Amino acid sequence: MTRLSDENTEALVRESLEHLATRAPDGAEIRHALDRRSRSRPKPALALVAAAVAIIALGVPLGLRAFTAVPPASQRNADWAVLPYKPGWLPDGFREASRAVKPYPAPQTRTWSAGELGRIQLTTTPLTKPGEPWKVAPAPNQIIVHGRVGMVSELDRDATMLTWSPDDVYVLSLTMYGVKDPRGIGQRVADEMVRDNRARVSGELRFGRLPPDLELSGVSTFMTTGGGATAVEATFTGQPTAAAVVTASLRAERPDTGDFEPVPLKIRGTDGFHLPKRHGRLGPQDETVAVPVDGGRWLIVSGKRDKSALLDIAEGIQFVPGDYSWFGRPPD
Amino acid sequence: MPATFDEFVADRLDGLLRYATVLTDDPYLAQDIVQEVLLRAQQRWPKIDSPPTYVRRMVTNEYLSWRRRLAVRRVVPSSPEVLDQVSPPVSDHAIEYDERDAMLDRLAKLPRKQRAAIVLRYYENYSDEEIGAVLRCATSTVRSQISRALATLRETGTASSAQPTGARK
Numbered sequence: 001m002t003r004l005s006d007e008n009t010e011a012l013v014r015e016s017l018e019h020l021a022t023r024a025p026d027g028a029e030i031r032h033a034l035d036r037r038s039r040s041r042p043k044p045a046l047a048l049v050a051a052a053v054a055i056i057a058l059g060v061p062l063g064l065r066a067f068t069a070v071p072p073a074s075q076r077n078a079d080w081a082v083l084p085y086k087p088g089w090l091p092d093g094f095r096e097a098s099r100a101v102k103p104y105p106a107p108q109t110r111t112w113s114a115g116e117l118g119r120i121q122l123t124t125t126p127l128t129k130p131g132e133p134w135k136v137a138p139a140p141n142q143i144i145v146h147g148r149v150g151m152v153s154e155l156d157r158d159a160t161m162l163t164w165s166p167d168d169v170y171v172l173s174l175t176m177y178g179v180k181d182p183r184g185i186g187q188r189v190a191d192e193m194v195r196d197n198r199a200r201v202s203g204e205l206r207f208g209r210l211p212p213d214l215e216l217s218g219v220s221t222f223m224t225t226g227g228g229a230t231a232v233e234a235t236f237t238g239q240p241t242a243a244a245v246v247t248a249s250l251r252a253e254r255p256d257t258g259d260f261e262p263v264p265l266k267i268r269g270t271d272g273f274h275l276p277k278r279h280g281r282l283g284p285q286d287e288t289v290a291v292p293v294d295g296g297r298w299l300i301v302s303g304k305r306d307k308s309a310l311l312d313i314a315e316g317i318q319f320v321p322g323d324y325s326w327f328g329r330p331p332d
Numbered sequence: 333m334p335a336t337f338d339e340f341v342a343d344r345l346d347g348l349l350r351y352a353t354v355l356t357d358d359p360y361l362a363q364d365i366v367q368e369v370l371l372r373a374q375q376r377w378p379k380i381d382s383p384p385t386y387v388r389r390m391v392t393n394e395y396l397s398w399r400r401r402l403a404v405r406r407v408v409p410s411s412p413e414v415l416d417q418v419s420p421p422v423s424d425h426a427i428e429y430d431e432r433d434a435m436l437d438r439l440a441k442l443p444r445k446q447r448a449a450i451v452l453r454y455y456e457n458y459s460d461e462e463i464g465a466v467l468r469c470a471t472s473t474v475r476s477q478i479s480r481a482l483a484t485l486r487e488t489g490t491a492s493s494a495q496p497t498g499a500r501k
Contacts, residue, residue, distance in 0.1 A: 003486045003487060004485075004486045005486075006482070006486075009482055009485050009486045010454065010482075012431060012432065012435045012485075013435060013439070013450060013454045013482075013485060014454045014455070015432055015435075016432045016435040016436050016439060017354050017439075017450075017451060017454055017455040018455070019432060019436075020353060020354045020357065020436060021350040021351075021353060021354050021455070023353055023359050024346070024349040024350040024352070024353035024354075024359060024362060025349055025353070025359045025360070025362065025363045026346075026349075027341075027345040027346060027349055027366075029363065029367070030341075030345060030349075030363065030366060030367045030370060031341065031345070033367055033371065034341060034367075034370060034371065034374060198359075321432070
């Protein structure tokens with residue numbers, strides 16, 4: 001037998017428990033149970049019948065809105081959110097490449113990639129009024145998924161999207177990029193979609209301090225050539241679906257400096273640098289501060305804020321255990 | 333402090349679920365326990381003086397006393413060798429988590445009261461006095477429980493038993 005030191009044991013216990021916490025379920029079922037209990041006035045039978053009459057043809061796919069009575073996830077805890085559906089089947093070769101979640105009412109996203117065979121993206125968006133009819137396109141763009149009417153739309157020559165609601169709680173959008181026979185493949189994927197209350201987004205970063213007008217608005221985990229990467233976004237308070245104002249990421253790649261010479265800057269007690277707003281190889285780039293962290297990766301904070309605000313956010317970032325074990329795997 | 337039950341749930345539910353998951357090592361049991369506790373708390377909400385403390389204590393007590401359901405739902409962990417046989421090849425990133433996986437296995441084998449004390453100390457950062465209040469025992473008992481738990485958790489087993497496995501997420 002070997003023994004850990006006291007210090008190592010305590011550190012490992014903390015880390016292990018923190019990681020374990022990432023497996024916590026979301027509170028949707030409990031909220032529903034509490035909501036059912038607290039409802040004192042029974043619904044008339046007619047209303048229940050009306051709720052059962054779900055899907056009606058009409059509308060434009062991109063006009064679909066997420067409306068739901070599902071309470072918004074605590075934005076502080078958006079990195080725990082459960083991804084509610086998963087494909088029970090995908091064509092051979094497709095492996096999971098990214099997971100992303102945003103607070104209500106934005107969709108949650110998973111993608112699977114098969115290189116030259118294409119990419120499949122699944123987004124799940126909560127409906128605000130479960131059971132209410134929602135609107136889809138008329139034939140010939142209809143699809144039927146387990147008796148429910150959905151729609152097919154071509155986003156461009158290379159991308160096809162299927163949209164339907166499997167349960168009157170979520171709207172699912174399945175987008176196939178560069179996939180051969182997207183309608184046929186999409187139909188089978190939709191038919192074999194299953195509930196999944198296990199998959200979640202567990203990134204490695206949390207915001208500590210944020211300016212008062214900003215709040216967490218998204219967490220994504222993905223792979224780069226250098227390994228697992230996490231990005232967290234913040235946007236204007238009360239506007240969870242607005243574009244990110246600030247993004248913090250942890251990844252192996254050093255930020256693109258373009259033609260600018262980085263200005264040395266002490267960040268978290270380590271030598272990092274600052275970059276002004278600029279045009280890099282990837283196009284316009286926001287003001288950025290960056291610093292190498294343990295493990296050879298970079299903490300990069302960028303956005304539409306000045307250097308001191310970005311620096312303050314970087315100083316407050318917390319590192320937590322993430323989970324990339326799903327990467328590169330086909331659906332379970 | 334939240335004024336109503338609904339505000340309490342909105343503010344605290346996610347944290348309670350994480351605490352219960354860490355306590356039970358079982359997300360489904362954690363959900364059952366938290367739901368059970370909140371449904372009971374909802375009925376007597378006006379009489380509860382300090383809801384955060386009260387509800388956390390109820391969750392802990394449920395965990396400590398949930399013998400029958402624990403017995404039914406208990407998942408027996410497979411050995412690393414078995415998991416390696418059925419798991420896909422592990423990435424370098426997964427190997428980094430071997431120590432943590434081993435620690436989680438050792439935590440899963442602790443007696444429940446020791447585990448609760450460890451969770452309150454190292455996950456909730458409670459003092460001995462606060463842990464004693466939740467577990468309804470003396471601070472000397474708290475120290476003793478934590479000390480014995482840490483002694484168990486320090487034992488890492490033989491070097492050869494720590495096989496890399498990608499099975500635990």
